[in-house]
Amino acid sequence: MIEARPTGDTLVARAAVAFADFRDGDRAAFDDLMKMVTPLLWHTARGQGVDRVAAEDLLQTVWLSLLRHADSVRDPRTVVKWLLTTTRREAWRVRQLERSGHLTRDPLDGSPGGNGEDWDRPTTPEQEPEALVLLGQRQKRLWHHVQQLPPRCRELMRVIAFADRPDYAQIADSLGMPVGSIGPTRGRCLAKLHDILDHDPAWEA
């Protein structure tokens, strides 16, 4: 079959190749895909305030769903978008359950997220991780500065940090961020982080 094969060496492109291979009958390619994209999905789920245990469960649901619905992803180049969208939807569901009291509540920030309407909501920092005490001074400073970002920006920065630059715009879009949030220009969130760092006299770029 003649078909435009995805090319390029970014996460989205590599994922597209693996997914296309899987659909052509290479079962092992699905595991490759899973290993490749799981870190991005992990930080997406965690950035949405899902606790670590629930995030592990959630990622299984996401991957099993893709295995089940592989045929519904028409263009392999959109597989990362499908995964990110599904992860966010599942994260939303988990948080709804937490709110209704069916689960223990251990959110990172409880931000509603998802609709892009809470840009200027007061910032609720992520729960301070235990590993913070192990960080160096510079990383501690960066953590505290990242916490000053609006929740949606923090989510974006956290996920984008694990992606490749040519993919930024597509990933931001998949996370429900407005066009131009990042890539090809710096965008509002990253500019804001630079701005915060610029106002810290102790921070050296």
Place this chain on the structure above:
Amino acid sequence: MDNNLADQPLDATDAALLGEVARLYDQVDPVPQGLIDRLSFGLALDELYAEVADMSRVPVDLAGVRGDLAVVRTETLTFAAESLTAMITVTHVGPDRVRLDGWVAPAQRLQVRLRMQQGRLETLADAAGRFSFADLPDGFVQLSFHPETGGDGGDDGGSAVVTPSFEL
């Protein structure tokens, strides 16, 4: 804030900063060790399924076993799919041995399969939807629920429900 900053193209300082953000999150909130293996196990099922159940863990203090903690450790999990919901309790009955009791709603006779790292077990849920697996080794397992076929393994992938894997 300087709006020009936002309109400039991404450059090397951005790449360096995002690299630091990635290393930061890798330290404070890394992908759990073993997650990839657990995902691989859960995805390696060789049967067709129609639905993936959402899994929730019921907190111990809501499961009403607080007084028994010194004797047995019990964990409750719930699974929700369009076509059925299930609840299981996992009871630790000895060193590295567990018992799994479950029920399915709506109550119905169903074939329940338990996939373990060591192999696979099957049982039937009774008319009240109850099922159990006694004396299991610990490790990752995955459940699937199948319409009763009345025979050997004519697999109805059209309506089976599979759960994420979980650790006993």
